Amino acid sequence: MVIEQEKMRSLASRLGQEEVRGRSPWTDARKRFVRNRAAMTGFVILVLVALFAIFGNGLAVWSNEDLDFEVMGQVATLGQPSLANGHYFGTDDLGRDLFARTVQATQVSLTVGVVGAAIAVIVGTLYGATAGYVGGRTDQLMMRIVDILMSIPYMFVLILLLVMFGRSITMLFLGIGLISWLDMSRIVRGQTLSLKNREFIEAARAIGVPSWRIILRHIVPNLLGVVAVYATLLVPLMILTESFISFLGLGVQEPLTSWGALISEGAGTMNYGTLWQLAFPLFFFCITLFGFFFVGDGLRDALDPRDR
């Protein structure tokens, strides 16, 4: 699963042109987005998942770390999803409530996804805008560095990082976020190059606005559409990456958990008559990924309609 760079470039160049015509693309886009059924479904799903993450604990009868000694040891028979004993999603092998664990996993996975995507987008945008705006040798050098970094097998470096420095949620954020800013920086740079010589930028420069201010106040806002779409599409990638890291046993520390950790635990035991341990986390994982895809695609199509 990878973001289509083609479409991102097309979107970026379209958003660049809009500025010339002096008309915000956002009003039209919102109408188009609302009319897109898949995108709206995705949006509703995401809202529901977010509500689940925020308010789910209020519904939980058990905490995410308490062991239910009644159930423990006979999870396959007594640990099934049940309304009666409060384990709505059943329990894990230790008799911990899977509902509470799923709520908590949702919080972690969403946070990792959003924060990771945010880091990637912020770093990528600032880096690309700086390179494009400053231009010349600096630009050359900065983009060569991106070329070099592009060729590094990141997942391997991330595994190294986590193995070497122990797992921590900060390391995950950083590691996952720093993987994905490169493509972003290229798109942003290209866009900045074409924005740079517009009248409003020249005007700003003429009255002596410092470069960093021009970048932040005039260039970046014009890239907001690309950033928004890119960020939306990055979140599911971050969640997938995290799940792989968890599968390797390098994810967050117990008793915290994540979708990836729950799914990989559930996948291990799926033939032992405790299928719910896989089914519930996998369900949330899948619908959330769909949600982000649909919303991301919908946003992009709304901002960059094919029939232009």
Place this chain on the structure above:
Amino acid sequence: MFAYVLRRMAVAIPTLLLLIVLSFVLMHLAPGGPFTQERELPAQVLANLNAKYGLDQPLWRQIWNYLYGIVAHFDFGPSFVYPDRTVNQLIAEGFPVTLTYGALSFLFAVVVGVALGVVAAIRQNSFLDYLAVGISIGAQVLPNFVMAPILVLVFTLWCGLLPGGGWSFSDPRFWVMPVIALGTSYMASIARITRSSMLEVLGSNHIRTARAKGMPEHRVVIRHALKPALLPVISYLGPVFVSMITGSVVIDIYFSTGGIGKAFVDSALNRDYAVMMGVTILIGALTILFNLVVDILYAWIDPRIRY
């Protein structure tokens, strides 16, 4: 074009150097070394081990020796954990396996993905289209570490059709599950991309013109639409390749294929420095090479692009 390739090659060298230095330093910063074990070693034994593998030298010296060994003799050093094998041998054993199932998965993903995408686009909104879209959406989000054990359950335990793991170059039955587990999600992504770009191309002016001239539909699709529709697919191939290599870790773990994915994770966990470096360099070099090939392919298909 040639100059472009040369320039890209020139970037490859600093990239690899950076990669080597980065992983080398990371490795040595990590707590625990290759000889850290439950029963602490006598000082003399440890000193001899360190001397044997050159770990008693200063770090810059070790990097230098390592690079020298590679450049002068193409020697990636001995494994610290498998004493009867050198890194070259380990890679020579594991890499062909990874390459075989990797290439097959790649082929599977591209061929089936493109076919599915094209069919879905031509028969837009038919049952076939919905089926293809449904499959591709589902397959895209199912992690391969869930798919792999399901495959083993179904094909090995319940149907008894395929061996549940292991590897043989001569027996294709060993290849089936690794290829499905590794290739499916990329197949799905490729199908999705092909479908949407095909739809776009089919709606474009030059296709309308071709149709208006009375050209048969299959010719329109194959001769005129397919090539431009594949552009986004091609730019997607580079990243696919990289993430397939990552995915090989899962394949090696579940199917005991003995590829380099597991070798890498093990070497990191065991602090088998030399193996880890060897695999990292190999993957780095392959990534660079593959990205280059994709770019050339892209230029070849899209005549607008000039390097």
Place this chain on the structure above:
Amino acid sequence: MTKLFATTALAAWLAMPAFGAQPAEGETLADRQEVRYWILDAIKSLDPQLTTTRTDSDMIRQLFEGLMNEDATGAMIPGMAESHEVRDDGLTYVFHLRDAAWSNGDPVTAGDFVYAWQRAANPETASEYAWFIELMNIANASAVVKGDLPPSELGVKAVDDRTLEVRLSKPTPYFVKTLSHATTYPVPRKVIEAEGDAWTRPGKMVGNGAYVLDGHDLGVEAVAVRNDRYWDADNTIIETVRFITVNDQNIALTRYLAGELDWFDSLPAGQYPRLKEQYPDQAVTVPWSCSYAYLFNLSDKGPEALKDVRVRQALAYAVDRDIIVDKVLQGGQTPAYYWTHWATEGFEAPQIEMAGWTRTERMENARTLLAEAGHGPENPLNLTIQYNTSEDHKKLAVAVQQFWKAIGVNATLANYEWKVHTDRLQNQDFEVARYAWCADYNEASTYLDYFRTDGYNNGKWSNAEFDTLLSQASTARNPAALYEQAEQILIGDMALVPVYHYAKAQMFRPDLKGIPTRNVMSTWYAKDMYRIAE
């Protein structure tokens, strides 16, 4: 070809008791004599002196043979040594070797043993198991390992080709029990000198065991086939032994159930009862000499609170071992209230007070002690439990965290991968850490030596009386009482939280006979096995 084995087996039994596989009367051998054994990870080294892992040793034991072997109950029986005698009040052992050959036809000589043992001790070999030669108390072992004396000074010499003389630095009751360990196996000098590190590759390797290495596909499988030159080859029935790597325990179980493995000796936690019910003739659990515990860091770097014995006692009482054993592991493990594995030979289990208490009593005592030590809601005890990456360790750590929460202790879990875990243990960078010890030989000192002041002792517990008892025990004719006293001191001062004694919950095919189910060391020889026709 199915042969009826009754008569030949009887003849073999009369000729050499207790060697080789012996089908019972009326059993018909199957055509396919193959064992497919599961291993979790790739085999790292098949060099007897360089190996460090259990898995490797299991394979090496098929390819090489030491002076002694173990029988199905773990008792020592002659291997390469036909007989031995003890002289000088236990300081000298003389071994008489049998007429045996390497797989290349060369005779196995006493010199091969001398070479192998010197090689293990020689710091230039840099064997990570050099400590084993020291453990055996061979004269000058420590000096040789440290490099102070040349390897030729090691107390082992070949009197002639068939006589090996070993001098010990002190009488060592368990000495003979160490002789079935891989580190002590002879190795062929000529081959090693000709081939270097690569001598353990298939085709190059020469061994003196019942099997020879036929193939080794790293991370996939290693195959050994019957060695016709083995001295007891006539009684070896299994033709092929395959060590099949499956990196995932659950997949391994699936593959066992699909018939791709014959012997799967480590069932996932919690699965044994279900499998026992479904496959009563295949699922078995066997005590295995390892103990699981949580170590306290009592060194200067450790938390101040743990230096109070009442706190340690409270923590030890609060761990509900019955729940861990009966509800989490469920594989025949036993609750541990002391350190040495209960099934260790010659060990008499000490009477530990807390073992007799009910759960309520334990919890009450724990709370009282903790309160006496000054910890309560306003001054809660905060600890970190460190464990190494594994599904089972994780489950236990989570459970223990909850047990401790019940007496008001806040424990945080810290998971590290094995190398970091070990590194932190050795540098005393931990508070409470998961630990397990597996017996090197079947005697209590292998466990208790760990806690000697100069033992590995990662928690740095130290007790002079304990040390004295152990040094007395090392030369005592009947040390059982001393070991028992040592355990009382260890547990009295609660140097650790013993959690459970291991058992191997396993499955093997009903037609596969000869798997030792009474050897707590879980040492096995494929040459003792056979498959019957169903």
